[in-house]
Amino acid sequence: MTSEGLKPRWLRLRARFVIFVLSGVALVATAMAVVSHQEASQALLDSSQEHLLALANSQASELARRLEKVSAPARDLAVTLEVVGVASETMANQLISQSLVANPRVYGMALALAPYSFSPDQRAFSSYAFRSPQGLKIMDLNSPVYDYPSQNWYLVPALLGRPVWSEPYYDEGAGNILMTTYSAPMVKDGKVLGVITADVDLGNLGREVHSLTVTQGGYAFLITRQGNFLASPKDELVMRQSIFSLAEELNRPGLRQLGRRMVRGASGVIRLNDPLTKKDVWLAYAPVKGVGWSFGVVAPEEAVLAPVADLTRHQLYFALSGLTIMGIVVLLMVVGLTKPVKMLTSGAKRLASGDLLTRVTGIRPGDEVGELAHTFNTMATDLHAHVEELKRKKQQLEDSLHRIVLLENIETTLSKFVPASVKARIDEAPEAPDLNKRETDVSVLFLDVAGYTKMSEQVTGEDMNFLIERYFSSFLDDIYQNHGDINETAGDGLMIIFQDDDPVQHAVNAVNTALAVGRKVAKVNQELAGRFQPVSINIGVNSGTALVGSSRFEGLAGTRWTFTASGSVTNNAARIGALATEGRIYIGPETAKRVGDRFDLESIGPQRLKNVAEAIEVFQVLGAKEA
Template sequence: MSEMALRPRWLRLRSRFVIFVLSGVAVVALAMALISHQEASQALLKASQEHLLSLAQAQAAELGRRLESVSAAPRGLALSLEQVGVRDRDFALTMLREHMSGNPRIFGMALALAPAGGPTRRLFSAYVYRTPQGFKSMDLDSPAYDYPSQNWYLIPALLGRPVWSEPYFDEGGGGVLMTTYSAPMLAQGQVKGVVTADVSLQELEREVHSLDVGNRGYAFVLTQQGTFLAAPFREWVMRQSIFSLAEQYQRPDLRNLGQLMVRGRSGVLRVPDPRGGPPVWLAFAPVKEVGWSYVVAAPESEVLAPVQSLTRHQLYIAGVGLLIMGLVILVMVVGLTKPVQLLTTGARRLASGDLGSRVSGIRPGDEVGELADSFNTMAGDLQAHVAELQRKRKELEDSLHRIELLENIQNTLNKFVPTSVKARIAEAPEAPDLNKRETDVSVLFLDVAGYTRMSEQVAGEEMNFLIERYFSSFLDDIYQNKGDINETAGDGLMIIFQDQDPGQHAVSAVRCAVAIQNKVAQVNQELKGRFQPVTINIGVNSGAAQVGSSRFEGLAGTRWTFTASGPVTNTAARLGALATQGQIYIGPETAKRVQGRFALKDMGPQQLKNVAQPVQVFQVLGPLNA
């Protein structure tokens, strides 16, 4: 029978198919609802966990900032006294009071000098502390106390770096919980004394107890040894640790949690409540400045409350949705089942790759008939489009392959192109201006002292490791100060600093030089015992130079270099060669621009190699206190 001979259909098939269609729709809807609920529940649970972790991290960061503000006073005083020394007891007490007056969180500060040599050691230690009546002072240099043997002096003196002490109860101060920051004073690698600051932790206990963690949540703080510094039960403070609780209650999960905390990790875990009771979610974050761990705990019932609320809400919506959907399907199912089956069969054949598939046997005269006609038209168009897409796909794959090759080439070249060259190319990609132009710059040369001798004494692979280790430690400071590594040699670097403000790039260059020397000291300490200490000598000069590309042409091809040339660069290199024992030498123009920002020592006029006239040379001693 032909398509035109089929009569339009008037009767509906609701009585035969409605039950089956509604059952199928209900199953599909229920499955979708369950999947949606599971995903939403996981998202809400994750959000609650992230909120707890963010709260712990924020509290840990705030505590770290407070402790850092306290440590700045003794650290700054130690650096200052390394330069000026300690004249007498009155001078020491004055300096301690000045630094305490600017930081109300400091309970007391001490200045203890290293014992003088000889048969009888001479001791000097002044201590200033707060009272309701104002500052008071006392001496700690009695033979009975013997402060050089106390941990607050002995540990930083042995380590040669600042340290925080484990918290302790100050018996002389009314049993107040305190901690101490000790900063050594160093001169030519020798400890000349220690400056300390005592901090009361009573406010920390109050803040931890008042922290809003839901209705029944709480917080606590652990020291680097796992001891409770602030706890939900006051009797735990400095008397219990998370490890002692783990042993007392046979809780290996607490032991594992404590190990994560003392290692400085952060995270969120579900564990039985350390106080006893239902499970809780614990979020912990490190206080990196002191090695403590800040912990926030919330009962699982409160963490899961949004999930439970969502469950009730979704069940209600699912019920109403299924009812509405059933009514809609009841209306639409009549007359759709058989045509839909035919269309489904045709669509499956089409999806399996039979692009010549067409639908037949559907009566015309209604929307389903029009749908069948549209399907056949679509299948024909799809067959043509697939052929066209296959052709274009082949062209696209070829193009993407060429683009990938070009990107690989670009990424490789970027590793060798200075930042200043990239900036010029970005300004005019089609015709970049790489010609030399006169630019006011600061040039820094650094050189590894005794590189030739080290190369003879150290194996090639280890020598390469040393150079890469030291130079890699400089990279962040160079980029932070907007420096551009222009040239490298086996034992040295040339770095160019530019800025619209000539004074700014000079300050950046000298600041970078000071930072490099600090990194050298850190790496020397890190590699102590494995390699001999390395000394880096630095020269800096400022002024106008020719900055741009130099082109060398030969029969084999053309070689481009991008550098700064002229007397400014030459003088910087000579200053670096003149420096010894890790000194930083700068020229007169640089010294003029950074005056007031750094402590300088006038070395007088110096005759530099290949420089006609003597050059006034200055040694950088360090930054001046703000």
């Protein structure tokens, strides 16, 4: 009824359970995993960044320490010569070559005096020692083309009066390599006497920077105060590009800002797209103290994020295994829940198909499902009992109905033997028929087969019965048609009671019956003529008030009820009948009085009747009056 309007479920209970519970669990687990992953990865990322920055700082310090080994000899020599002065070219050559030999990191060293400071007639005085492919070489830097006083390595420290690291340059005409030069001025009394320089081979510097330990897949680089690359993974950047020219070429203002922070000596970590590799990288930068350069360490993002990736992998692994276990647990639980339900369902189906003896077994008691199974079984038991009861009742009903049919049959048969007046009384009140005697106006007819005794001696018993039945049967219908009740059969006679609300009518009925019986007897006599002696029936009729009802006779074999009309009317009728002979019909005075206008009567005079004090007038019926 209600299911008509409801959409059917898509999924079975089991699938629904698993999906709902699992998705719920997965949702919660995912949310927790995301939060924890974000926090953890941020922490890891922070530590990765710190690590990278620490690396940049330590390596920048290491680089500063190594460069100090280049600058220190030049500075020391400058301080020495400030005091002792330069006496000769030989001395100058000796000093710088000794210092160069003692300091393997230095590619070349120069001693260059301020113009005209060595002697008023000699503008330039210089000595340069360097490691040529052919070994240590000493030369004079002075030439019209080179003009060292205008070279930056000389000019800038001379102007500033303090040591300076130069930008990278190709020292054409002297060292003939890409280099950067540390220049320490010799200052005496505020006057610059000259400079002592120490060169760093950028090829070596580049190799040293490359050899520094950096993150897998990463690299290190070095830029000057002007952002020029001293060392980089791409050699062609050195001398050609600065971090600023790269930013301009790639139109990346962010890179320029980074460069400005770096050349100002700041340190930090930044995430950016590497202009060289075009990959997302993390860059940590730190100043190379004492030199004014900036050192950068670049690590590919995947390397920086590697711990985060590991974490993600682990968390994912745990989440998936947890979810799988959870799934199994849920599945087991659901199976545990739905299995009894399935059993109950199939039990109900069996029950529905009529198997009332079916029971659901194997469901453990103690929980709701157990209760349900118990209830189901109880219900089946009850149902079975009810159905059995119903069957029994039905059988009883059928038996009752059968008996009723039998009774009806009995009634139909028996009613033939029950006087109509009794039937009427029973019909009036079937449950408690009033069969008590009542004073009723009746006509009583006695009928007697004349010569019965003599005849019974002449014919066999069998023939006797045939004859009785043949004659009696012939006029039974006439009796019923005239509403007569056969009250007594006594061998060769019948007593018939006629009742009617009209006192004349039952008297008429009685007389009509008598006449009919006479005609029937004549007819049967004629049929049986030749085979048996003819029979005559004598009839007496009397009318008046009699006690009509049941009389009870108690006997040894039980109680027997008879229904009769008793009183003088009956007695007189019998006596009147006894008077008749040769098939005559005699009626009493009362009857005669009632039917006299319908039948031809002939008085036979007053007659003395046995046990009757007065003589009464008896009439013979001759026949019905002609209409």
